Amino acid sequence: MLQSGIVGLPNVGKSTLFNALTRTRKAEAANYPFCTIEPNVGVVEVPDERLAPLAEIGGTKTIIPAAIEFVDIAGLVAGASKGEGLGNKFLANIREVDAIVHVVRCFEDDDIIHNMGGVDPVRDIEIINTELVLADLESVERQINSWAKKAKSGDKEAQAHSALLQRIVAHTGEGKPVITMDLSDDERALLKFYNLLSAKKVLYACNVKESDLADADNHPLVQKVAAWAAEHHGAGYCPICARVEEELGELAPDEAAEYLESLGISDSGCNRLIREAYKLLGLASYFTTGEKETRAWTFRLGLKAPQCAAVIHTDFEKKFIKAEVVSYDDLVNAGSIAAARDAGKYRLEGKEYVFKDGDVALFKVGA
Ligand SMILES: Nc1nc2c(ncn2[C@@H]2O[C@H](COP(=O)(O)OP(=O)(O)O)[C@@H](O)[C@H]2O)c(=O)[nH]1
Numbered sequence: 001m002l003q004s005g006i007v008g009l010p011n012v013g014k015s016t017l018f019n020a021l022t023r024t025r026k027a028e029a030a031n032y033p034f035c036t037i038e039p040n041v042g043v044v045e046v047p048d049e050r051l052a053p054l055a056e057i058g059g060t061k062t063i064i065p066a067a068i069e070f071v072d073i074a075g076l077v078a079g080a081s082k083g084e085g086l087g088n089k090f091l092a093n094i095r096e097v098d099a100i101v102h103v104v105r106c107f108e109d110d111d112i113i114h115n116m117g118g119v120d121p122v123r124d125i126e127i128i129n130t131e132l133v134l135a136d137l138e139s140v141e142r143q144i145n146s147w148a149k150k151a152k153s154g155d156k157e158a159q160a161h162s163a164l165l166q167r168i169v170a171h172t173g174e175g176k177p178v179i180t181m182d183l184s185d186d187e188r189a190l191l192k193f194y195n196l197l198s199a200k201k202v203l204y205a206c207n208v209k210e211s212d213l214a215d216a217d218n219h220p221l222v223q224k225v226a227a228w229a230a231e232h233h234g235a236g237y238c239p240i241c242a243r244v245e246e247e248l249g250e251l252a253p254d255e256a257a258e259y260l261e262s263l264g265i266s267d268s269g270c271n272r273l274i275r276e277a278y279k280l281l282g283l284a285s286y287f288t289t290g291e292k293e294t295r296a297w298t299f300r301l302g303l304k305a306p307q308c309a310a311v312i313h314t315d316f317e318k319k320f321i322k323a324e325v326v327s328y329d330d331l332v333n334a335g336s337i338a339a340a341r342d343a344g345k346y347r348l349e350g351k352e353y354v355f356k357d358g359d360v361a362l363f364k365v366g367a
């Protein structure tokens with residue numbers, strides 16, 4: 001299962017967010033047999049408003065949402081790339097995740113010590129990104145000589161690596177993350193060899209005060225982070241309140257709804273965060289629905305029908321014959337499977353069909 005690592009300075013609310021996410025949206029382990037089981041890894045359900053209407057159409061009460069893993073990575077400090085704090089361990093943890101949720105503190109609270117003195121999210125972001133970029137620069141400089149030697153002997157692949165590594169040195173040498181480099185598809189394929197930290201996709205989670213949540217997108221600090229992320233990192237942002245989410249987890253459903261209403265909001269921001277993290281990982285959902293269950297299945301955007309079928313059962317890829325597919329909107333507008341069929345909304349798709357988010361599918365497989 002793909003993982004998002006929760007990264008940030010100490011005391012910004014990472015663990016609060018992780019605990020809240022994994023408690024209030026904890027996935028039923030039995031449904032997701034291939035997940036990692038470790039204390040700082042949590043499997044979280046991806047909220048999806050399309051599941052309930054589909055369950056009604058399917059005539060079932062059992063809903064199984066998609067899920068992703070979040071990893072609580074201990075706080076990174078300035079100097080981590082030089083081994084400060086538990087530097088190397090943190091960097092190794094970040095290397096293992098598929099995408100980064102970078103939590104920044106946008107809440108003032110005199111009772112909670114700020115690692116750097118005062119609240120300044122853009123400064124905090126730059127501290128962490130500097131460590132990631134420095135670690136990459138070092139790692140690339142270590143690799144460059146061996147590729148350069150091979151390149152001299154005329155090895156075409158080594159020449160391509162050597163040229164790309166030199167460009168990465170120049171880019172990271174200016175303090176810029178690898179993800180902002182303008183790369184060709186070929187270069188992007190080579191980049192995978194180096195597993196660089198600053199090449200990973202990032203979502204900035206702005207942790208705001210309870211009372212700021214209602215109008216969080218217009219919060220001056222959130223706007224500052226959003227503008228910085230777009231300009232310097234090609235990244236998105238999401239406001240959240242980790243504290244509210246934590247408190248919600250302790251309330252009964254009707255109390256929770258009342259509490260949210262008193263704050264003038266319908267959600268703590270965590271649903272949005274999970275959905276954004278899912279998208280960031282390049283993931284989408286297709287559905288199956290019937291009397292037994294309605295279920296969201298996760299696939300990587302760009303995958304064709306047989307690989308998507310393999311998400312349900314590995315055998316399905318080889319035995320794939322065809323898929324009967326209807327879009328979520330067409331099915332819901334028709335009101336029932338029979339009506340969608342009568343209206344000609346179901347399509348028969350073959351091996352070359354590229355699945356779309358929201359497809360509702362039925363696979364025909366051979367024996
Ligand atoms: N006021 C306020 N305090 C928060 C919020 N999120 C976290 N905290 C507090 O900040 C402190 C550090 O949080 P923690 O999650 O342990 O931070 P971490 O070091 O980033 O994992 C704890 O005392 C939290 O209760 C928030 O949204 N508002």
Ligand SMILES: [Mg+2]
Pocket residue numbers: 014015016074075
């Ligand atoms: Mg923590």
